[in-house]
Amino acid sequence: MTEKIAVxxxxxxxxxxxxxxxxNGNDVRLWSHKPAQVAEINEKHTNEHYLPAAKLNENLVAYADMGEAIKDVExxxxxVPTKGVREVGKQLGALLKANNQKVILGHATKGIEPGTYKRVSEMLAEEVAPANxxxxxxxxxxxxxEDVIKHDLTTVTIASDDIKAAERFQAAFSTENFRVYTNDDVIGTEMGGALKNIIAIGAGALVALGYGDNAKAALLTRGLAEISRxxxxxxxxxxxxxxxxxxxxxxxxxxxxxxxxxxAGYQLGQGKSLKQVEEDMGMVIEGVSTTKAAKELAEQRHVEMPITDAIYQVLYEDKDINQAIKDLMKRPAANETN
Structure with missing residues (x-):
């Protein structure tokens, strides 16, 4: 079944x-607020700034007008980055209301809203009325x-409270290179996707500091424990x-x-300041704002997250990264399953 989808x-x-x-044969409209980017995608079938050397499918059409992009789509x-979800959601909600249009609404953003601590689906639910x-x-x-565009084998999950909606997305995306599973746990799917960015910052820093596989395995494993808690x-x-x-x-x-x-973590491990890292990257580093949100959420819910606390101290309190690692390793002895 061919779907009309706006991205x-x-x-x-x-x-x-x-x-x-x-x-996969769908009628796809890709919206961007940058007219020059839209022209490049439509005329050259490339998006060099974000995906250098990649050739895009010629049936993919870009739009600078969101109203045109969502016209008649289901x-x-x-x-969009977490910081842009509200603005884009508000614009989308207004257009759908004006069109008396109702769509299955999905997102692929991994973050938590600073201040409100809302997940992305919660933000979208507030900006797009249930009627739409x-x-x-x-x-x-x-x-x-970078791997998906090269057709590397990829597996993802689509989570929704409405399994039929998840299956629509599943069918639209599923190819011989891109396998999609369904899940009904929206909370866990969003939390896992957002919180792993914090641990990734720490992982990059460990490599820059010269630590080996043991340290990386320890960080990822104990990081997963924090995410789960x-x-x-x-x-x-x-x-x-x-x-x-x-x-x-x-x-x-x-x-x-x-x-x-x-x-970003790798550059922090090289001794760069967060400001320098953000300037060098030129793109949103979701894990930075998520670290702050996760720390504050954990404090509210009385959840122990020592790795997240340590990364927060490095990012927001200028704590020496080597000292942060030493302090983590010197924490009181504990039971692994607690």
Whole structure:
């Protein structure tokens, strides 16, 4: 079944996902607020700034006008950074209301809103009225845009309270290179996708500091314990965290230089300040703001997250990164399963 789908956000991930959908025979409209980027995608079938050397499917059409992009579509996938979700959601909600249009609304953003601590689906639910969305879904899992665009074998999950909506997205995305599973745990899927970015910052720093495989394994394993504890405090299914949007996403993000969060941590480990890192990256580092949100959420729910606390101290309190590691290793002895 061919779907009419609008993808909002033409960064690396939004473009890669839109390209998968277009290659799978769907009618895909990719929205960007940058006219020059829209022209490049439509005329050259490239998006050089975000996906250098990648050739996009010629059936993928970009739009600078969101109203035109969503016209007559039945599905919308938002792939904008967390800080832009409210603004884009508000614009989308107004357009859908004006059109008397109802869509299945999904997103593929991995973050938590600073201040409110809301997950992305909660933000979208507040900005797009129930009358204009039949369901909410989230796509997450171990997937770098740089690998997806090259047709590397990739598996992700689509989570929704409405299994039929999840299955619509599943069918639209599923190809011989891009395998999609469904899940009904929206909370766990979103929490896993957001919180692993914190651990990825720490993983990059360890590599820059010269630590080996033992240290990386320790960080990822104990990091997953923290992610699970906080997710469970909000009602997530514990099995989600040993799946694609949990341990799967943590592995790929915490071990690869394709991850901007890993690269940010690597630069911190080289001695750069957070300001320098953010200037060098030129793209949103979701893990930075998520670290602050997770620390504050953990304090509210009385959840112990020592690694997150340590990374927060490095990012926001200028704590020496080597001292932060020493302090973590010197914590009182504990039982692993507590």
């Amino acid at each position: 909002l956000g033409a960064g690396s991930w939004g473009t890669a996902l839109a390209n998968v959908l277009a290659e 599905m919308v996938l938002s792939v 969305r039949s369901a909410l879904a989230v796509l997450s899992g171990p997937s770098h845009a 906080l997710g469970l405090a909000f009602g997530a299914n514990p099995l989600t965290f040993i799946g694609l949007s949990g341990v799967g996403d943590l592995i790929v993000t915490g071990t690869s230089a394709n991850s901007r969060n890993w690269r």
